[in-house]
Amino acid sequence: MSTPAPLIEMRGISKSFGAVVANEAVDLSVAQGEILGLLGENGAGKTTLMNVLFGAYAPDAGEILVQGRPVTINNSADALAAGIGMVHQHFHLAPRLSVLENLLIGIPGKSGRIDRAGGLARLAEIGRQHGLMLDPGLPVSALSIGEQQRLEIVKALFRGARLLILDEPTAVLAPTEVDGLFSALRSMAAQGLGIIFISHKLNEVRALTHRCVVLRHGRVTGRVDAPASTTSSEMARLMCGHEIVPPAKGPSSPGAAVLTLDAISTSRHSGMALADVSLFVRAGEILGIAGVSGNGQRALAEVISGVLAPDAGRMTIAGKAVSRFSPREVQALGLGRIPEDRMTTGLVTNLPLADSMVLPRIGTAAFSRNGLLRPDSIRAFAEAQIKAYDIRCPGPMTRAGALSGGNLQKALLARELAFDPKVLIVSQPTRGLDIGAARFIHEKFLDMRARGCGIVVIGEDLEELLMLCDRIAVMYEGRIVGTLDSADATIARLGLMMTGVEGHS
Amino acid sequence: MFRLEARTSTPAWFNLALPLLAIGATLVLCSGLIALAGAGVIEAYGVMFSASLGDSYAITETLVRATPMIFTGLAVAVAFRAKFWNIGAEGQLLAGAVASCAVGAIPMPGPLAMLLMALAGAAAGAAVALIPATLRVKFKVDDVVSSLLLNSVIFYALMALIEGPWKDSFSGYPISPPIEDSANFPVLLEGTRLHLGVVAAFLAAPVIWFLIVRTTLGFRIRVIGENPEAARYGGIHVERVLISTALLSGALAGLAGVGEVGGVHFQVMSDISPGYGYSGIVVAMLARLNPLGVMPAALFLAAVMTGAEAMSRATGVPAFLSEVIQGTALLAMLVALLFTAYRIRRVGAAR
Ligand SMILES: Nc1ncnc2c1ncn2[C@@H]1O[C@H](COP(=O)(O)OP(=O)(O)OP(=O)(O)O)[C@@H](O)[C@H]1O
Numbered sequence: 001m002s003t004p005a006p007l008i009e010m011r012g013i014s015k016s017f018g019a020v021v022a023n024e025a026v027d028l029s030v031a032q033g034e035i036l037g038l039l040g041e042n043g044a045g046k047t048t049l050m051n052v053l054f055g056a057y058a059p060d061a062g063e064i065l066v067q068g069r070p071v072t073i074n075n076s077a078d079a080l081a082a083g084i085g086m087v088h089q090h091f092h093l094a095p096r097l098s099v100l101e102n103l104l105i106g107i108p109g110k111s112g113r114i115d116r117a118g119g120l121a122r123l124a125e126i127g128r129q130h131g132l133m134l135d136p137g138l139p140v141s142a143l144s145i146g147e148q149q150r151l152e153i154v155k156a157l158f159r160g161a162r163l164l165i166l167d168e169p170t171a172v173l174a175p176t177e178v179d180g181l182f183s184a185l186r187s188m189a190a191q192g193l194g195i196i197f198i199s200h201k202l203n204e205v206r207a208l209t210h211r212c213v214v215l216r217h218g219r220v221t222g223r224v225d226a227p228a229s230t231t232s233s234e235m236a237r238l239m240c241g242h243e244i245v246p247p248a249k250g251p252s253s254p255g256a257a258v259l260t261l262d263a264i265s266t267s268r269h270s271g272m273a274l275a276d277v278s279l280f281v282r283a284g285e286i287l288g289i290a291g292v293s294g295n296g297q298r299a300l301a302e303v304i305s306g307v308l309a310p311d312a313g314r315m316t317i318a319g320k321a322v323s324r325f326s327p328r329e330v331q332a333l334g335l336g337r338i339p340e341d342r343m344t345t346g347l348v349t350n351l352p353l354a355d356s357m358v359l360p361r362i363g364t365a366a367f368s369r370n371g372l373l374r375p376d377s378i379r380a381f382a383e384a385q386i387k388a389y390d391i392r393c394p395g396p397m398t399r400a401g402a403l404s405g406g407n408l409q410k411a412l413l414a415r416e417l418a419f420d421p422k423v424l425i426v427s428q429p430t431r432g433l434d435i436g437a438a439r440f441i442h443e444k445f446l447d448m449r450a451r452g453c454g455i456v457v458i459g460e461d462l463e464e465l466l467m468l469c470d471r472i473a474v475m476y477e478g479r480i481v482g483t484l485d486s487a488d489a490t491i492a493r494l495g496l497m498m499t500g501v502e503g504h505s
Numbered sequence: 506m507f508r509l510e511a512r513t514s515t516p517a518w519f520n521l522a523l524p525l526l527a528i529g530a531t532l533v534l535c536s537g538l539i540a541l542a543g544a545g546v547i548e549a550y551g552v553m554f555s556a557s558l559g560d561s562y563a564i565t566e567t568l569v570r571a572t573p574m575i576f577t578g579l580a581v582a583v584a585f586r587a588k589f590w591n592i593g594a595e596g597q598l599l600a601g602a603v604a605s606c607a608v609g610a611i612p613m614p615g616p617l618a619m620l621l622m623a624l625a626g627a628a629a630g631a632a633v634a635l636i637p638a639t640l641r642v643k644f645k646v647d648d649v650v651s652s653l654l655l656n657s658v659i660f661y662a663l664m665a666l667i668e669g670p671w672k673d674s675f676s677g678y679p680i681s682p683p684i685e686d687s688a689n690f691p692v693l694l695e696g697t698r699l700h701l702g703v704v705a706a707f708l709a710a711p712v713i714w715f716l717i718v719r720t721t722l723g724f725r726i727r728v729i730g731e732n733p734e735a736a737r738y739g740g741i742h743v744e745r746v747l748i749s750t751a752l753l754s755g756a757l758a759g760l761a762g763v764g765e766v767g768g769v770h771f772q773v774m775s776d777i778s779p780g781y782g783y784s785g786i787v788v789a790m791l792a793r794l795n796p797l798g799v800m801p802a803a804l805f806l807a808a809v810m811t812g813a814e815a816m817s818r819a820t821g822v823p824a825f826l827s828e829v830i831q832g833t834a835l836l837a838m839l840v841a842l843l844f845t846a847y848r849i850r851r852v853g854a855a856r
């Protein structure tokens with residue numbers, strides 16, 4: 001016998017959606033105990049390829065082999081039977097059921113009864129083996145995002161997966177949770193599981209994976225055999241076809257304050273409320289808001305966006321006091337907003353892209369007059385932005401939901417920047433974006449800064465904040481625990497403050 | 506093996522093909538019932554066709570039938586665009602009928618009477634629609650349930666009126682007194698029932714289309730229906746737009762009642778609407794919520810209704826086949842709509 005057949009092998013996989021070629025003749029294999037990184041720009045076809053492997057799409061051509069035997073995978077049940085498990089970016093859990101119940105869904109027990117005791121035992125065993133502890137009795141709705149992801153992984157293992165696919169698992173995790181995930185993945189690989197790991201964060205890929213496959217426009221354009229000793233810029237070049245250099249940040253010359261919050265407190269909020277938050281941003285500077293998500297960032301963004309009225313405190317935009325806290329008022333004062341969740345609070349996925357691009361300003365003279373729309377202006381505006389920001393789509397009448405994440409983010413950016421905001425509030429600006437797209441967004445922010453816009457960036461990625469911001473405030477449990485000049489800030493220091501330790505600059 | 510796969514885009518010709526396909530499927534499916542009732546399928550459909558579209562009189566009858574369903578179809582289409590689930594067009598129609606009949610019974614010059622009848626009917630329908638909309642906005646009450654149940658409340662209130670204080674003392678039947686002769690809508694073609702309201706309905710459809718597609722209110726209606734959160738963050742007052750939508754929807758349904766009073770019955774009775782409010786839902790769905798599509802969809806249902814009566818007389822197939830056809834058409838359209846979002850693919854059979 002020669003070398004053992006790989007755990008999973010995909011041969012010549014092609015998949016098109018109409019005219020869009022998502023995958024073309026892709027070959028890929030994963031051995032037992034191997035962690036394979038799958039890299040590529042937004043829209044390169046990573047998710048599609050994994051959906052083919054997991055049975056969500058039928059490939060147009062190509063075959064899949066499990067330990068050397070060809071298999072046909074028509075649905076997720078087939079995939080699970082073949083030992084393939086997948087953790088999607090959007091979890092598939094039943095929120096009202098408990099952890100244990102979610103685990104046992106669809107598993108036939110003895111004579112039609114659910115085998116709770118057996119489930120509990122397996123759950124504890126998997127938890128011990130890989131450090132994936134979960135309280136079996138808790139309802140899923142009470143779990144954090146990180147715990148829900150853990151449950152998805154345990155679910156796959158519980159169903160006997162020998163290959164685990166993780167599609168951008170770290171995009172939703174706080175930096176500390178990433179460490180936990182990685183040690184679990186390493187422990188699983190050590191036991192002979194194969195793992196496919198998708199991420200846009202190249203330092204994570206270098207730290208975790210044994211080997212990488214790079215997709216570009218649906219084809220395999222590169223393979224990296226020793227990720228740990230390959231530089232991030234080398235990988236970026238394979239992905240994008242050219243070098244990605246971080247944008248140069250000029251010295252700041254801040255002007256007058258364009259946004260001030262003075263002792264703002266909120267009471268009612270679905271997440272963490274704000275307690276006595278004061279901050280300011282000056283024209284021509286970028287203020288970062290660092291913190292583990294869930295510490296009041298959402299409430300802060302909502303107050304500044306005029307969606308949530310605070311119980312106490314004052315806010316000014318461009319020197320004028322905000323009185324009513326409505327999105328229209330803050331927008332009229334010069335606020336632009338780029339939300340964290342593009343699909344839910346930013347865009348209307350089922351309507352044409354052009355509609356989403358004019359949505360916040362539909363009532364202004366630019367897009368309507370006397371209650372009548374100006375379809376030509378709307379269309380011209382959308383077309384101009386599509387061109388200016390190189391938004392890849394068939395045209396302004398395309399359904400917004402058909403665009404890739406990076407292109408959606410560009411569209412949101414375009415719609416806000418077109419009206420020269422005096423203040424910009426941004427949450428997680430590059431989450432899920434490839435490094436080329438992220439670089440583009442960063443450049444735009446620095447551009448706006450140079451033109452005198454004050455920018456607030458709420459984020460968890462400390463490296464990004466350090467690179468982009470002039471000052472960084474840290475939030476913990478609804479308060480600002482301290483503000484550092486970027487020059488004095490280090491990841492270690494910010495990390496400490498994020499756990500609630502007071503910082504002094 | 507076959508399976509459904511999500512589509513990214515829907516070809517434009519689907520908008521035309523799907524309703525036709527649904528109608529075709531409906532006629533095929535219902536032919537089984539006709540056969541069961543012991544009649545010839547071709548003959549039965551032939552009678553249906555000639556009685557509804559076969560000559561100019563038949564056509565005018567179908568147009569008259571279509572009129573209230575154009576109004577209720579528009580009412581439902583506007584509401585559903587905003588995801589305001591107005592199942593209450595029936596009650597709003599009845600309210601519009603009562604209000605316009607009350608106004609029409611007051612002696613005054615004809616044109617003024619007709620104008621005031623329309624205003625009163627629209628206002629009454631809007632007032633009724635305001636109830637489920639307010640309950641939803643203020644107390645998060647499910648609008649499907651509240652608007653549906655309100656239909657019964659209004660129907661029995663109407664019954665109480667015409668059995669009691671409003672009973673026509675002259676005839677003694679449970680019907681309201683008639684409106685003034687001068688308030689009767691003018692007939693456009695001698696010897697038919699084609700009245701002014703028919704023209705109004707066919708004018709209303711393009712007006713509503715313009716409103717939805719070309720005005721800021723229409724834009725806001727579409728946006729709050731598709732993504733209320735994005736609308737709210739974008740500075741749209743979602744509740745206010747929802748209330749406006751409800752008022753518009755209710756007014757349109759109320760106008761359906763006005764047309765029936767002013768152009769067809771000239772008074773109010775318990776069976777003034779054979780479920781035109783509910784048919785409006787079928788019409789709106791067949792039209793894919795497009796106000797222009799409401800016209801052909803309403804004509805189809807009207808043809809089925811007039812045709813079914815004649816068929817029943819000629820072949821002995823029970824006339825309620827008309828309702829079966831309506832129901833089947835709605836189901837067929839719902840299935841057909843699936844294909845705008847999904848396509849069927851063959852997946853690898855045995856290798
Ligand atoms: N269901 C679909 N219908 C039509 N086109 C699709 C569909 N899913 C993906 N595509 C297209 O196929 C291409 C590959 O998309 P895919 O989601 O696989 O990219 P990706 O590499 O996962 O990108 P990202 O990093 O943004 O997640 C894109 O052009 C995308 O627009």
Ligand SMILES: [Mg+2]
Pocket residue numbers: 046047048167
């Ligand atoms: Mg993807």
